[in-house]
Amino acid sequence: MDQTSLRILVTGGTFDKDYHELEGRLFFRATHVPEMLRLGRCRVGVVVEPLMLIDSLEMTDADRARVLAACRGASEERIVITHGTDTMELTARVVGAAKLAKTIVLTGAMVPYTFGSSDGLFNLGGALAFAQALPHGTYVAMNGRCLGWDNVRKNKSTGVFEPHEGE
């Protein structure tokens, strides 16, 4: 494992949702990714680039094109994309179909990081590891697993990411 540096592209999603005290609703204030890396005592060379802070249900084709462009333009060979879970598989397909000579891993969370029970730290740790260890390609890292971009879907009734044809 060399000292390869990594880029984390932030798009928002449950990962980064905060609670708005005065309005009693969830919203985006700023990304929590740097704080999560600090909590994880992460010492990998990482550049965090916030692209957008949106719910993935609101992500447009133009947004996905922007994510792909950021992957293409990054000088790093290894990239993690934080993303809402609802349409993560769609963005994975857009990025994966481009067949860049990079290792790109999308990840997210079912529970906001600011809630104590978040799966975000677990997933972020996994995504950074997969991004360092896997060959070029585009993957989704959720639930401790890593699935290829053309063989992943979120099971809407369980919230679990699984291979497209089932298991």
Place this chain on the structure above:
Amino acid sequence: MDQTSLRILVTGGTFDKDYHELEGRLFFRATHVPEMLRLGRCRVGVVVEPLMLIDSLEMTDADRARVLAACRGASEERIVITHGTDTMELTARVVGAAKLAKTIVLTGAMVPYTFGSSDGLFNLGGALAFAQALPHGTYVAMNGRCLGWDNVRKNKSTGVFEPHEGE
């Protein structure tokens, strides 16, 4: 990434320390690894095997031999060992020198999981990922990185795991 199942060998360490309310000190009650996998919404096939629950400063040669024997005896090809950080590099050397035909990843935490700011979830997510993605060998996964068993040490003044010869 196939559906390979994994074994997690628990040895204790900071990971699993609890606070003893009546005595005001840290102690081991039981491993938190299953709860951490649940929080992480982990869906990898995992067997958790508690070997011991001790501070790694108290780990003896006999204990390390037991860890090695458990690695050797496991039917799984992919193994994660949770371990105190103080002597993790010693156990990595004992296991690594045996050159088993398995992928074995040691991990741990600087802060007990029961403290809110724990790096445990982040490290466990990373260790499970490295164990799935890396070729046979023995590794230490800490601080978001993965280092080979014969090239890792804990820097006592910073608490960071780094290559033996520095970087």
Place this chain on the structure above:
Amino acid sequence: MDQTSLRILVTGGTFDKDYHELEGRLFFRATHVPEMLRLGRCRVGVVVEPLMLIDSLEMTDADRARVLAACRGASEERIVITHGTDTMELTARVVGAAKLAKTIVLTGAMVPYTFGSSDGLFNLGGALAFAQALPHGTYVAMNGRCLGWDNVRKNKSTGVFEPHEGE
């Protein structure tokens, strides 16, 4: 301070909101009050009575009448009501105007208990104390203070509870 037992009437509010993983929104599952009392190592004799689990913006006149009836019907002389903050002052007025021979304290939270940063534990501890120590009357206990039912309002722009005429 005698061993007077207390009744906690639960109506919902931010206090009790949970995060719905599959739908990505806040909702009510069940009250967290018993768990909060356990965390607080509370040893006061307390009966927890869930009346409803609603957002206080949805509370109707009939709901408030039900809260008042529960206060009137309770065998305990000391009562805490957990309540959403948006209309807490309205319910306080309905209950307070009845001039029951009881000490009744309404409290709530700006942040759900399931979020790490909740003010709920702090407020619940305060409300139980005020309910034990104050003479008969109806009060709102928020922000570490206790204000009379006829002299309290929530400042919508700051989220702080203050005397009606300002300070």
Place this chain on the structure above:
Amino acid sequence: MDQTSLRILVTGGTFDKDYHELEGRLFFRATHVPEMLRLGRCRVGVVVEPLMLIDSLEMTDADRARVLAACRGASEERIVITHGTDTMELTARVVGAAKLAKTIVLTGAMVPYTFGSSDGLFNLGGALAFAQALPHGTYVAMNGRCLGWDNVRKNKSTGVFEPHEGE
């Protein structure tokens, strides 16, 4: 309830213990009381005065004399003392016997605030409330209750504070 301001005298105790990452033990870094007041959205006028940061088992007669002197010298009529639980009853007796014309409430925690499951926020909320609502005297506020300085002891086997003669 008027706008009486309060003084919080900090002496340390479990309340304020932190985890030392490099040494794997509990220690005192700085008091968490201001952060706890912020989390509790406390709007009572409070002055926080750190007197010492020690384990209450190490508290000497000289230390207790210093606590009493601080109570006597404070311009505020209402005082909360944060204190380790092991010898809280001893300090309560020293302060209580002085019969100052003030309301003085000692409180503490069984679990450090930095652990998620802390009873500290609950107790602090209660202590501030009792300090505002009770007549002059010295009290111990723990477990949701408030006991007089001459009738309180910590049950060493349960960790619960109870009246001296039992209940």
